[in-house]
Amino acid sequence: xxxxxxxxxxxxxxxxxxxxxxxxxxxxxxxxxxxxxxxxxxxxxxxxxxxxxxxxxxxxxxxxxxxxxxxxxxxxxxxxxxxxxxxxxxxxxxxxxxxxxxxxxxxxxxxxxxxxxxxxx
Amino acid sequence: xxxxxxxxxxxxxxxxxxxxxxxxxxxxxxxxxxxxxxxxxxxxxxxxxxxxxxxxxxxxxxxxxxxxxxxxxxxxxxxxxxxxxxxxxxxxxxxxxxxxxxxxxxxxxxxxxxxxxxxxxxxxxxxxxxxxxxxxxxxxxxxxxxxxxxxxxxxxxxxxxxxxxxxxxxxxxxxxxxxxxxxxxxxxxxxxxxxxxxxxxxxxxxxxxxxxxxxxxxxxxxxxxxxxxxxxxxxxxxx
Numbered sequence: 001x002x003x004x005x006x007x008x009x010x011x012x013x014x015x016x017x018x019x020x021x022x023x024x025x026x027x028x029x030x031x032x033x034x035x036x037x038x039x040x041x042x043x044x045x046x047x048x049x050x051x052x053x054x055x056x057x058x059x060x061x062x063x064x065x066x067x068x069x070x071x072x073x074x075x076x077x078x079x080x081x082x083x084x085x086x087x088x089x090x091x092x093x094x095x096x097x098x099x100x101x102x103x104x105x106x107x108x109x110x111x112x113x114x115x116x117x118x119x120x121x
Numbered sequence: 122x123x124x125x126x127x128x129x130x131x132x133x134x135x136x137x138x139x140x141x142x143x144x145x146x147x148x149x150x151x152x153x154x155x156x157x158x159x160x161x162x163x164x165x166x167x168x169x170x171x172x173x174x175x176x177x178x179x180x181x182x183x184x185x186x187x188x189x190x191x192x193x194x195x196x197x198x199x200x201x202x203x204x205x206x207x208x209x210x211x212x213x214x215x216x217x218x219x220x221x222x223x224x225x226x227x228x229x230x231x232x233x234x235x236x237x238x239x240x241x242x243x244x245x246x247x248x249x250x251x252x253x254x255x256x257x258x259x260x261x262x263x264x265x266x267x268x269x270x271x272x273x274x275x276x277x278x279x280x281x282x283x284x285x286x287x288x289x290x291x292x293x294x295x296x297x298x299x300x301x302x303x304x305x306x307x308x309x310x311x312x313x314x315x316x317x318x319x320x321x322x323x324x325x326x327x328x329x330x331x332x333x334x335x336x337x338x339x340x341x342x343x344x345x346x347x348x349x350x351x352x353x354x355x356x357x358x359x360x
Contacts, residue, residue, distance in 0.1 A: 021337060022235055032225035039221060043214045046196050046359055056360070063355035067348055074228045074344045076337075082138065083145035084153045088164050095175040102179050106186035113189050 021076045031073045038066050163338045167345045170298075174349050177291050178356055184283035193279035195358050199263070213358050216259050217350065220299075223252035224347040227340045234336035239313055242336060246310035249343065253303040260296045264289075291353055298346050309339045 042062040045055055072078040077085055135144045135154065146152050153161045185192055200207040230245035267288070271278045274286040312318065312331060321330040 021231065023232065025229060025232055028225060028228040028232065032221070032228075035221045035224070036218065039214070039217050042354065042359060043210065043217075046210050049196075059355050059359045063351055066351045070224065070344055070348050070351070074224055074347075075341055081141065081145060081153070081155050083142045084156050084161065084164065086142055087153075088168050091168060092171050092175065095172065095179070098175070098179055099182065102183045103186065106183045109183075109187035110189060113187070117189075 021079060023073075023076075023079075027073065031069050034069060035066055038062050038069075042066075157334060159334060159338050160341070163341045167341065170345065170349075174291075174294070174352070177287075177294065178352060181283075181287040181291060181357065184287055185281070188281045188283055190281040192281050193277060193284045195360075198267070198279065199358065210358060212259060212263055213354065216256055216263075217354055219252050219256050219259070220347050220350050223249045223256070224344050226252065227343045231337045231340045234313065234318075234333040237319065237333065239316060239319065242333075243310045243314040246306050246313065246336070246339075250303045250306040250310065253299050253306065253343075253346075257296055257299050257303070260292060260299075264292075288357070291357060295346070295349055295353060298349070302343050302346050305339060306343065309335055 039062075042059065045058045045062070050058060071089075077089070135141055135148075145154055148154075151158070156164070196209040197207075199213050200209045201211050202208075203211065226245045227249045230242050230249060233241040233245060272285045272288070274289050276282050277285045312322075313333075313336065315322075317331040318333045318335065321332070323330055
């Protein structure tokens with residue numbers, strides 16, 4: 001009888017130890033490797049001196065891939081319920097609106113600087 | 122009723138997809154069914170921190186776009202003289218790899234925490250802290266190098282004066298985050314080592330029972346620090 005109780009308790013403990021995010025170590029090592037490769041690619045963009053639109057595109061692509069891997073796997077966002085995913089990941093999109101506002105503001109500032117102070121300092 | 126209202130029992134068993142989002146938020150209970158309050162609060166803090174760093178990077182973008190003076194070339198500014206030639210941006214690349222590695226060890230620490238492997242968890246967290254401290258050390262080296270070369274928040278030898286102000290502000294704030302993370306890593310690693318989370322010892326500050334989830338929440342903060350660096354690396358150093 002007491003053995004059964006002990007067994008039941010150990011099962012409960014066992015169940016408790018497996019709450020939370022449990023994923024194979026291999027997955028983390030794989031993502032770690034991917035992040036290394038992507039960082040190396042980003043560095044190569046600068047090292048090889050890629051310029052212009054290709055440079056900016058590559059920088060943004062590697063940046064978003066790295067950010068996505070970190071948030072989805074390392075921070076476990078891929079396994080959370082959608083309510084949390086949307087609550088955390090949608091608001092930062094508003095930053096893009098801020099970016100658009102400040103691009104237009106910066107364009108206006110440089111226009112006035114060039115118009116009133118000439119082309120250089 | 123197609124979807125009975127869930128009042129008790131296992132969390133996370135409601136509908137999925139968009140219907141699940143609506144059900145969770147309108148459940149008149151805690152909205153984040155599978156995330157504990159601690160994890161949800163850390164996420165919300167990180168969201169607010171996202172806006173802080175977002176504002177810094179936008180300020181940098183605005184300064185760089187609106188100055189008629191040429192912007193210093195980060196590739197040359199952050200080059201190191203190694204073996205008789207200038208290697209562009211090499212220190213920053215090493216810092217990036219160190220920080221990514223610390224994120225990897227942190228993710229594994231969380232994993233071993235949930236397996237109740239005290240020793241491995243504490244060791245991996247301390248390794249994370251060492252890598253983080255190494256990152257801050259390299260940043261201190263970088264700051265020293267730039268300051269001796271004459272970079273100030275109000276001037277620098279290579280071009281637009283705003284370069285120095287944005288550099289010190291953005292990397293300074295990020296370095297502060299890393300430093301705070303290292304301190305908390307050591308605190309949580311000590312708790313793990315002592316077995317606080319196995320015996321549910323109460324915290325000195327919150328008086329709440331310790332759980333291995335603290336390691337995962339600590340991990341969220343640490344990965345966020347790495348995440349911010351991804352954006353700083355792309356926009357400030359590579360752009």
